Amino acid sequence: MGLQSALATALTGMTAAETTIDVAGNNVANANTVGFKESSVNFATQFLQTQSIGSAPTTSRGGTNPRQIGLGSKVAEITPDFTSGTIEISSNPLDLAIQGDGFFIVQGSQGEQLYTRNGQFKTNGNNEIVTLTGHRVLGYSVDANFTIQPTGLSPIQIPLGAAAVAQATENVTLKGALNPNSTVGTIPEVIQSGILSDGSREHPTGVPEALSLARPSDALVFGTTAGANIPAGTYQYRIAYVDSSGNEGPASNLADIGLIGGVGSIDLSGIAQPSNPDFTQIRIYRNNPATNNEYRLVTQFASNPGGPAATYSDNMTPVANASAALLQDDVLGNNSYSYYVTFVNSSTGAESRPTARFGPVTADSITQPRIRLDDIPQPSGSGEYDKIKIYRNVANNPTQFYEVAEINQNESFIDSVPDADIVGNPTINLDGPSINFGMKLVDVVSRNGADYNNLFGIGELTFSGDKGGRQLAERTLNITANTTVQDLLTFMDESMGVLKSAPETTFPDTVAYGGTIVDSRLQFTSNMGIENALSIDLSAFKFKPANGVAEVVQMPFSTIQEANGEGATADFVVYDSLGTPINVRVTTVLESIDATGARFRWIASSPQNAEESGVSIEVGTGVITTDGDGKFVSATDDRIAIGRGQSPANSPLEFKLDFNQVTGLAENTNTLAAASQDGFPSGTLTSFIITESGRIQGVFSNGSSRDLGQLRMARFANNGGLQQVGDNMFAAGVNSGLPIEGNPGGGGMGAVSTGAVELSNTDIGQNLIELILASTQYRGGARVITAVQELLDELLALRR
Incomplete structure (x- = not known):
């Protein structure tokens, strides 16, 4: 059994060496x-074979130790080393x-949470931050207002080029110095157009x-008839032609006859007929020898224009002739004359605009002493006009036209009135009937010399005035057949931001600010102050008819009263909630001063205020008060609103004007x-930064920054208890403890370092030593097995 256990023991050592080699x-x-x-x-020891547990010391013996034979080794633990690796700088902001x-914290393929120390991140096609192996990085996302939403972990997005942001202006800070010793504004600028007519x-x-x-x-042939009607004396005759309207032309020169004694009649022959068929009568005038300067009518008879010479026998007694009509022998001077003709209503006195000037016609007091007007234009018969007026210039003033006569309809006119007789008569109004507030704008006419031009038609009118020497933005008025002069005045008031009235103002309340009609002219009264002075240049109006080309409207304005009252102007840009830039202008003028300080009127205007007809560009006004030391005291109505x-x-876009820095x-x-304003225009996400606290902040093209997300991390009570799942990922293990987020x-x-990566903490030298030791251990185990094999071989050899 001993040799067998030695084999097993050596094998466990070799297995342990293999594990060490695998890990290293x-x-x-x-x-x-x-x-x-x-x-x-x-490693740890395997089971032990106990041969004796030993004995405790006694009075007779000192005791023995246990006798145990080890049965090999086993792997007790394979432990990751979670000490930090070396930090290496990277050029990728997502490292x-x-x-x-x-x-x-990242998201696994099944939606589970995994954990990694590998911070090499990138973005995918959905702008999400992912690991190199495609796992989504988790953290807190933001809402539409870029506010961090700490309600749960979700994939973090960095939408470069897609996300947009803007901020509406809420506060504008103004600075400057307003001079309390400047002139108080008491006289407004007044401008007016040329005369316009209906x-x-x-x-x-x-x-x-x-x-x-x-x-x-005057080539008459004289004869006599016996009788006593006409006493002896020298008689002179003059012939005149009369037209169908009863107008008499110039009389002939003198044709006389001397009588020795009385006669019954003087026979006239060779009386020339008129060549003009419009002259339908012939009048014969004769003098009274006692008063040779008087010529009185002898007879009138029908003419035969172009026919043979007429004859007449004059037997009018001197007594009868003395009561006859006198010859009116007025003649025009030696001059060239021009004329105008107008229509007039004899009841109301209303008068039309004139014809174009016609003439000149030359008069000669000797041979051609009168001028005849024929084919005179006639009223239409509507009843508006029933008479015709004729105007003529005089010799010493060829540009001034005086009324010569008022005639009935369908009459001709022969002018014989000397210059001296018409000087002092009413002069012609070349511009015609005056305009009024309710008349149609398409009927407004201006005169250029002898030409009358309709200024407006149905179409689009653009207008851009000037205020304080600075051009205002264009605004548009759509002119229809029913648009009136009052509509134009209102539109121009709105376009130029004329303040009609203001609370707490000390400006004269007798001034009517804005547009009106004076003497058939458009007249505009500016608000007080040079900075509010209105002006309109020659290209201010452009009219574009439907399907036509825009042309400049020739309606010049001139200044008839210059403003006083110095002030200042501030032009700046604010932004609405979409980041749209909006131009704002603030003007000031010294309104009043007294022993306690000065008060300056401020007026704010914006051409984008609603950007439609019917709304003025004036958006706010108030008073800035400074004390005797020039320090700012207060500002009234300091919030303005732009529709x-x-x-x-x-x-509307509402924001506050801060005048605290104004002295x-x-x-x-x-x-x-x-000095500053807190809004900014729209911008797209161009770059981002990640802070040490994991806050992802986007930088937009407008220079602003917004939160895009918050990285979250997790730690465990026992990192060694984590389960490695590949791809540099760990999962929570049974002995790791629950993840603690933060x-x-x-x-x-x-802390997190941006643009850096944590390298592997592998100690290659130490691991090579471990490999050497493990290989030595393995060879040692193999030697043990070899030795046991040799012993077994010797044991088997005993049979031989």
Whole structure:
């Protein structure tokens, strides 16, 4: 039995040596495995064969020890060494090394939790952090607002290029110095357009025919008839033509006859007929020898235009002739004349705009002393107008037109009024009927010289004014057939951010701020202060008809009153909940001063306030008060709201203006600027960092950072009790204890180093020594077996 037990005992030693070689070989094989923990083998003795348990000492004997023969060795434990390995720097931000106790928590293929020290991570197609072997790394995820959700472990995502973030502005800090010794704003800027007129009212179209009239021929043939009707004397005759409207042309020059004695009649022959068929009558005037400067009507008879010369026998007595109608011999001066024609309502005095100017026509006081207007435009018969007015210039002022006559419809007109007789008459209103608030915008007309142009049509009008010398953003008004002048005024007020009224203001309450109509002009009164002064340049309006091309609307504005009151302007950008940038402008003006300090009015405006018609760009106003030391005291109504209209962003965007850094010191200039604001635009995730505590923070393209997740770790009461499951993974074992979770760096967990890996803690030298010792042990065991074999051979040889 002794030799047999020796074989078994030697075999257990060889088996132990094999185990040591296996473990050491595994250690050496994983010398380059990140996070690997080498193991060591511990042995224990096998069962012992007890030959004697020994005896206790007695009075006669000293006692004996037990006699036991060992039956070999066994593996008592294979224990991993969880001391930290060497930390090596890596260029991968997802490489993590644990310095201290603890394990990363990952998800197994069946959803179970596994644990590893290998921090070589990457992302998969779902932007999840996974191990090199595809196990998902677990931790706390974030909600839509990037808030850590500590409600349970889940795979962590890093959505580079996909996640977006923005933050609405909540606070804007302003700084600057407002000069209390500047001029208090008491005079607003006032601007106005050129004269506009109502193009919907009826007006003359076309122009009359104008021609100068020559005198009829004075080549008369005289004869006499016996009698005593006409006493002796020298008689002179003048011939005039009359048109169908009763207008008389210029009279001929003198044609006289001298009588020696009285006659019954003077026979006239060779009276020339008019060449113009419009002259339907011939009038003959004769003088009274006693008053040669008077010519009175002798007769009037129908003409025969273009026909043979007429004859007439004059037998009118001097008494009868003395009561006849006088010849009106007024003539125009030697000049070139131009005319306008308008329609007028004789009851109301309403007058249309004129025709285009027509002429000039040259008059000659000797040969062509009068001018005839024919084919005069006529009212339509609607009843709006029933008369026609004619205007003419004068010789010494060719650009000033005075009323010459008012005629009935369907009449011609022969002008014989001397310049001196019309100077002082009403002058022409070239612009026509005045505009009013309720008239249609498509009917607004402006005059450029003799041309009248409709400024607007049905389509899209864009407008961009100036305020304080800074251009405002464009806004759009859709013009329909029912859009009125008042709609345009309101739209322009809203686009320029005119503050109609303000609480606690000391500005004059008699000023009507904003747009109105004055003398048929659009007029705008700015809010007080130079920084609030409105202006409109020549390219401010652009109109685009449907399916047309946008063109500049020629409606110039000029300044008729300049503002006083210095101030400052701050332009800055804030952001709504979607990260959309919104422009804001804050202007100031000194409103009042007294012995206690100064008060400055501030007005805020934003072109994006709802971005629609019907809403002003003015978004807030208040008063900044400073004391006698120039220190900030208070600011009223310091919260402003900007509507977001149809934008899906939260509306309105509300934020606070902080004026605490604004002083009221007597500096040479007023200054104001935005020192900071806490909103930022939208941005996408571009990079990330992982802190020592395992917090994953994303860095966005807008410069902001947000939490993306929280790595969690686990530690065990007995790391040696963990069960290795391959792939550098451990599972909780029956003797490991339950996992204790925590954040890296807290609760007994080791800290995490980013961009580093923990190398294997295999000690190759020690393991090589272990291999040498194990191989020696194995050879020793083999020698024991060889020795037993030789003894057995000797025993068998006894038979021979």
